[in-house]
Amino acid sequence: MDINQVKQEDEKDPLSKFRAYFFHPKNELYFDGNSLGKLPLKAQKTLHEVIQNQWGEGLIRSWNRYWLDIPKKIGAKYAQLLGVEKEEISIGESTSVRLYQILHALISSGLFPKHLTTDILNFPTDLYVMEGLKKNFKISPITVVSYPNEIEADIEKLKRTIKNHPGIICLSLVSYKSAFLYPMRLLNRWAAKHSSIIVWDLSHAIGAVAIDLKKTETKIALGCTYKYMNGGPGAPAFLYVNKITQTNLFNPIQGWFGHQRPFDFEKNYIPAQGIGRFASGTPAILSMAAMEAGVDIVLEAGIESLRNKSVLQSELLLKMAQEELIPLGFLIESPIEPEYRGSHVTLSHDGAWQICQALLAGSQSHPKIILDFRPPNFIRFGITPLYTQYRDLWTLVDTLKTIMNTKSYLNFSVEKTTVT
Numbered sequence: 001m002d003i004n005q006v007k008q009e010d011e012k013d014p015l016s017k018f019r020a021y022f023f024h025p026k027n028e029l030y031f032d033g034n035s036l037g038k039l040p041l042k043a044q045k046t047l048h049e050v051i052q053n054q055w056g057e058g059l060i061r062s063w064n065r066y067w068l069d070i071p072k073k074i075g076a077k078y079a080q081l082l083g084v085e086k087e088e089i090s091i092g093e094s095t096s097v098r099l100y101q102i103l104h105a106l107i108s109s110g111l112f113p114k115h116l117t118t119d120i121l122n123f124p125t126d127l128y129v130m131e132g133l134k135k136n137f138k139i140s141p142i143t144v145v146s147y148p149n150e151i152e153a154d155i156e157k158l159k160r161t162i163k164n165h166p167g168i169i170c171l172s173l174v175s176y177k178s179a180f181l182y183p184m185r186l187l188n189r190w191a192a193k194h195s196s197i198i199v200w201d202l203s204h205a206i207g208a209v210a211i212d213l214k215k216t217e218t219k220i221a222l223g224c225t226y227k228y229m230n231g232g233p234g235a236p237a238f239l240y241v242n243k244i245t246q247t248n249l250f251n252p253i254q255g256w257f258g259h260q261r262p263f264d265f266e267k268n269y270i271p272a273q274g275i276g277r278f279a280s281g282t283p284a285i286l287s288m289a290a291m292e293a294g295v296d297i298v299l300e301a302g303i304e305s306l307r308n309k310s311v312l313q314s315e316l317l318l319k320m321a322q323e324e325l326i327p328l329g330f331l332i333e334s335p336i337e338p339e340y341r342g343s344h345v346t347l348s349h350d351g352a353w354q355i356c357q358a359l360l361a362g363s364q365s366h367p368k369i370i371l372d373f374r375p376p377n378f379i380r381f382g383i384t385p386l387y388t389q390y391r392d393l394w395t396l397v398d399t400l401k402t403i404m405n406t407k408s409y410l411n412f413s414v415e416k417t418t419v420t
């Protein structure tokens with residue numbers, strides 16, 4: 001593939017203007033938007049204003065003037081993106097806490113058999129939360145469905161498991177290692193038919209994959225907003241609970257922000273009507289203020305256009321990988337069919353850790369390339385259609401070829417850092 005061909009793709013790109021909405025550090029390429037999205041310039045401005053005027057000058061008065069409504073305002077934008085009603089989204093906490101709240105509520109509700117199921121492709125925090133709940137509730141062991149590899153779920157095996165062990169299932173719509181994308185509607189229908197419910201973790205999907213929670217008959221979903229939604233480090237998570245399901249579920253963390261009248265300071269806890277009951281404590285206003293720009297940009301770009309570009313770019317990267325990287329010892333660890341793939345591409349190599357270090361370090365001839373490593377030997381290349389350019393993919397492959405051909409990666413330590 002020649003660089004001029006690739007540059008032409010950038011020139012034709014209908015989403016190219018969105019790159020200028022973000023801050024870009026000099027002389028580096030970023031393929032880690034699936035871990036932490038880039039900084040929207042508007043978020044920088046908003047945070048400055050909120051800190052200076054609303055916090056600095058306004059102090060406590062800013063709660064009534066600006067802050068109390070922020071979670072609802074942002075929730076409405078996430079609702080628009082996911083095709084649901086604004087009264088079905090709660091913003092706040094982390095994804096891990098949201099998962100705990102909702103699984104606890106589901107187990108306590110008695111609406112579903114008390115059996116927890118997940119699969120081997122799910123993110124570890126989801127499994128840890130389930131393990132903890134299993135201990136708290138003294139319920140039967142969790143079923144963790146395994147597959148022959150870490151690339152794809154065996155949907156038939158998953159369906160058989162749900163049929164044999166109905167209950168509460170937790171799956172990540174896009175798996176964090178391979179980017180496998182599950183057939184959401186098919187599984188939701190299957191679960192409903194077998195007295196079960198699926199809680200979907202959308203962390204690696206939202207902002208890069210078009211998701212319509214109504215059309216897919218999803219009842220509960222949650223996820224991170226700091227990845228493709230560019231909400232900022234540790235940005236509050238979102239939780240979706242459809243209206244019918246909401247009425248039967250109660251938040252195990254009964255804090256005053258989930259009370260019907262928090263500012264009446266009553267002695268007894270009365271849960272707020274609807275989704276409001278899933279709030280617990282005071283919202284993290286600075287983080288919420290920072291996250292709004294990210295969802296605004298995704299809405300302006302349009303999720304269908306983002307998905308189209310993500311598929312085109314992933315296909316280009318996979319084609320270059322097939323032609324130029326497989327002969328150098330890499331393997332493709334993501335599904336090949338785009339309908340089963342989210343927005344990152346994963347390759348493996350025995351020297352993956354050292355290759356990542358060589359990319360991160362850059363060289364005289366190549367920019368620094370930021371991406372991430374996942375054990376045992378995976379390298380993930382996150383494609384964020386809002387700012388990834390076609391030419392960046394070409395440079396990435398060209399750099400990998402140089403590193404491999406010169407064996408320069410062998411000069412890097414095999415010792416791991418804390419954040420990989």
Ligand SMILES: Cc1ncc(COP(=O)(O)O)c(C=O)c1O
Pocket residue numbers: 094095096097123125126172176201203204224237
């Ligand atoms: C699929 C998935 N779920 C949950 C989490 C953890 O979310 P949090 O740290 O906000 O609890 C992550 C983090 O990367 C993730 O990828």
